[in-house]
Amino acid sequence: MxxxxxxxxxxxxxxxxxxxxxxxxxxxxxxxxxxxxxxxxxVPSLSNASINMLFRLRGELPAPDDIVIVAIDDASLQKIGKYPWARSVIADGLDKITEGKPKAIGIDVIYAEESDAEDDEKLAQSIRKNGRVVLPTQLFENANETGQTEIVWLAPLPEIDAALAGKGHAHAAPDVDGTLRSVQLSKSDDKGNRFWAFGLEILRVAGNIAPNDFEEKPNILRFGSHNIRLLTEETEESKIEGVSLIRSDEMLVNYIGATKSFRYYSFADVFNGNVSPENFKGKIVLVGATSPTLGDAQVTPFMHYAGSDDEREGGQAMPGVEVHANVINTIKNNLSLRFLPxxxxxxxxxxxxxxxxxxxxxxxxxxxxxxxxx
Incomplete structure (x- = not known):
């Protein structure tokens, strides 16, 4: 065949x-x-989009149990009343947290303007009693004696300032696509007065790090026992024509996940005694606004990420107080990132x-x- x-x-x-x-x-x-x-x-946002994708491919990291948030949330506004509250309310909530002996407390409010004198003094006393409270500060334009505009720090009231363990700047500089991927770990005003980032200052107080225990190297900041990877200095155009600004001490934030990745306690529950102070023992506690009506939120790489928690599906902007929590966690657990060459x-x-x-x-x-x- x-x-x-x-x-x-x-x-x-x-x-x-x-x-x-x-x-x-x-x-x-x-x-x-x-x-x-x-x-x-x-299109510089091309690499930014890649960062978003890499975060989402990596997925969420376990939330640390030693960083918690006391949230000025919608439930607190309903139970306590319209914000801003009397500073005696913040003082009472702070006293409840203090009973738990936390390592440090960061309250994400400046308190630069006077209110009721008794309330201001009560808050100052509560801060002094705790001894480990950090407040933010912020740069603003101010006219000096000669009428020229200068950039200076907006500080808390003197009696509150004197009671603090530290102050840190709370500036946020999103990328061109509106997403906050990095923070400047230090900023200075026109007079050379320098402050660490709010989250870094809170970590300094929590870890009993001396103010001068740092060393600056190319692309590395040694802060106490922490070696923080920094991005290469970048030049960006300022609002003044022909003037460029140098963005230095920039650190990529290693976000652990979408909004509400950290442990949240409602301020109202703390204030009313429904949360045991033991929940704050030995922890870093951040107090700040999380209600969308208060407007303190940032877009992050996880903005449209559908996490394991149904509350976070669909994408929510991240409250500033949780951004600070991510900054602290990035530094504390040596999770800082850097770009490839x-x-x-x-x-x-x-x-x-x-x-x-x-x-x-x-x-x-x-x-x-x-x-x-x-």
Whole structure:
């Protein structure tokens, strides 16, 4: 019986090694490479989007049990009343937290303006009694004696300021796409007065780190026993035409997850005695606004991430107080990140292009389009 030899399959026309096909591959590669350089030059948010994607691919990290948030939330506004509250209310809540002997308390309110004198004094006494309270400060424009505008620090009232264990700046500088990915660990005013970031100052107080126990190196800040990776200094345009600002001491925040990743206690529950002070023992406690009506929130890389908790699905902006919690956790647990050198960005992009170009030789039809789209 005569054997029948199978005819070898005819390769797809794109797979035939003809000069024309190799020319097509070369053109695809060159066009893709050119696109990478053009887009990376004019759209800085391209790498920012990659950071968002990497955070979401990594997923959520376990929440630390030694950093908790006492939230001025919607429930507190309903039970206690319209905000801002009398400072005696904050003082009473602070006294309840103090009973638990926390390592440090950060209250995310400046208290720069006078209110009722007795209330101001009561809050100062509660802060003094605790001995480990940190408040934020903020830069603002002020006209000096000669009428010139200068940038100076907005400080708490003198009696409250004198009772504090420390102050830290609470400035946030989102990227061009509106997402907050990093914080400046220190800022100075026009007079050279320098403050650490609010979260870093809280950690300093919690860890009993001396104010002068730090060392600044290229891309590294040693702060007590913590070695913090810093980003390369960047120049950005200021609001004044022709003037550039240097952004230094910049740290990428390693967010553990979406909004409400940390343990929350409602301020009203603490104030009314429904939360045992033991919950704050040996912990860092952050007190701040979380109600959307109070407007203190930031977009983060996890903004549209659907986490394991149904409350966080759909994406919520993160309250500033939880951003500070993420800053503290990043430094405390040595989770600081840094960008790969720019060379690696291009190398990875080239690898993707080469992979797609080679793969498309063995695919046809819609599969080619799919690979190129990826």
């Amino acid at each position: 005569k054997s029948i030899r199978k005819r070898p399959p005819i390769p797809h026309k794109f797979m035939r090694r003809t000069p024309l096909n190799w020319l097509r591959i070369l053109l695809i590669w060159l066009v893709s490479l050119t696109a990478v350089f053009i887009v990376s030059s004019f 720019e060379f690696w960005d291009y190398a990875i992009a080239l690898l993707i292009i080469l992979t797609a170009t080679v793969a498309v030789k063995w695919l046809e039809g819609w599969r080619q389009v799919a690979v190129l789209a990826l």
